[in-house]
Amino acid sequence: MSSVRGDVRIDARTLQEALASADPVPETDHPGYTIGDATPLAAVRPKTIDGVATALTAATRLGAAVVPWGGGTRMGLGNPPSRYDLALDMRGLSSVVEHRPEDLVVTVEAGCTMQALQDVLRDSGQYLPLDPPLPAQATVGGLLATGISGPLSTAVGTPRDQVIGMRAVLADGSIVKNGGIVVKNVTGYAMDRLYIGAMGTLAVIAEATFKVTPLPRAEATVVATFSSMNAATTVCNVVTAQGLPLMAAEVLNGAAWSQVGQSDDGNGDYTLLLRVAGRPSAVARSIDACVAACRETGVANVESLNDDASVSLWKKVTDLGWESGPPDLALRLLGTPAHSAELVALAAQESDAAVSVSPTRGVVKAYWNSDALPPDVHAYIAGLREAVTALNGTVVVESRSRLDGVDAWGPTPDSFAVMRQLKEQYDPHGILNPGRYVGGL
Ligand SMILES: Cc1cc2nc3c(=O)[nH]c(=O)nc-3n(C[C@H](O)[C@H](O)[C@H](O)COP(=O)(O)OP(=O)(O)OC[C@H]3O[C@@H](n4cnc5c(N)ncnc54)[C@H](O)[C@@H]3O)c2cc1C
Helix, strand or coil: CEEEECCEEEEHHHHHHHCCCCCECCHHHHHHHCECCECCCEEECCCCHHHHHHHHHHHHHHCCCEEEECCCCCCCCCCCCCCCCEEEEHHHCCCEEEEEHHHCEEEEECCCEHHHHHHHHHCCCEECCCCCCCCCCCEHHHHHHHCCCCCCHHHHCCHHHHEEEEEEECCCCCEEEEECCCCCCCCCCCCHHHHCCCCCCCCEEEEEEEECEECCCEEEEEEEEECCHHHHHHHHHHHHHCCCCEEEEEEEEHHHHHHCCCCCCCCCCEEEEEEEEECHHHHHHHHHHHHHHHHHCCCCEEEEEEHHHHHHHHHHHHHCCCECECCCEEEEEECCHHHHHHHHHHHHCCCCCEEEEECCCCEEEEEECHHHCCCCHHHHHHHHHHHHHHCCCEEEEEEECCCCCCCCCCCCCCCHHHHHHHHHHHCCCCCECCCCCHHHC
């Protein structure tokens, strides 16, 4: 087997021989690394950062295109790779390297799953406030490479805000380090910030150091149903304006609420979830204030869930749409909090999407299974992009199992020239995840 890159032909045997010392994966397992209809010529699962460097050095020498592979939960994100020769499975680097509970910092290898990391932290009464979908599979490296955040970022910011150091391997095999376990701030240019959200197109993340947080002593969630999206977002705005310390806020439409296993009792079409955490007395006060704000805004039904019940509901909300593998279509609309209601209306028009929105962040997620897809998906996405762009937002296609010819990211942003420059500087031969990212980078 071989693949062609320009006028260079990459032979599977040559590539596999060059990778013999980098923990190759048996050929029979290569189909497990398929993306769309592309299966790599070779796959490696190194156990050390030096092994990652060896694999990338060989790939650069041969001009082989590399896809870094974490838990594989988001391989549908981004455009299909324009070339794909080598799967670089990072799950061989799965240790928690150092946890200093007294300093609230942890260093972890990129292939460690989020669940395994949280289990270690929990033993010391701490956690990393990032709660990706499918945490038993999703890896630290995959999470940072996608850079996407969820409901908890209302309180704690994005993954970028929580990383204080990183080790990464560049395309040519050189190992670079920024920050690390230093509690004081460091000066200098934080290159690691660039790798977060770059979808593995600039470097392979090998290790990260995070600030961690004490687990809250109590938590609770107000669950309130409203007949309109505007009423739900109004309550959210009122509660935020009162300065209540919300850990997360999300509104789900009826289809999404049913999908997280709750019955849509017909009393209201939109369910607002307000999550608070902290000392038990403070949580109780915040819950009372949230319930009062709901009652003043014509709520159809309101209740609160405590501790385990609250945690378990948010787990379902986080996994929404991905419970049993990628949905047929998943879109993320990124706008502003002020446009939340409009974005939801646009996402749900002409279709039966399950929609959830974070009104404090202006981020809408919409999911379709095959029986609910809009009749003409291409036209639907094109129309949606036009309308969302008019609101200064963007639409990202996150899952596209039956969608050819639609760009995952939409029009290139104004910053594209800088992005291309960085790509040329960090990966001059274009071997890292080629074609996956914005503008075909
Ligand atoms: C609260 C929350 C909500 C989220 N919601 C969503 C969501 O709705 N949709 C969504 O798509 N994501 C979402 N994410 C992001 C999600 O966490 C990540 O997409 C997921 O963790 C990927 O993990 P993975 O190991 O399965 O990555 P993979 O699927 O293996 O890889 C994802 C991408 O990262 C690259 N990559 C993997 N490992 C590395 C590495 N070590 N170095 C460089 N590149 C690498 C891969 O090549 C690929 O392009 C959310 C995250 C949080 C915290």
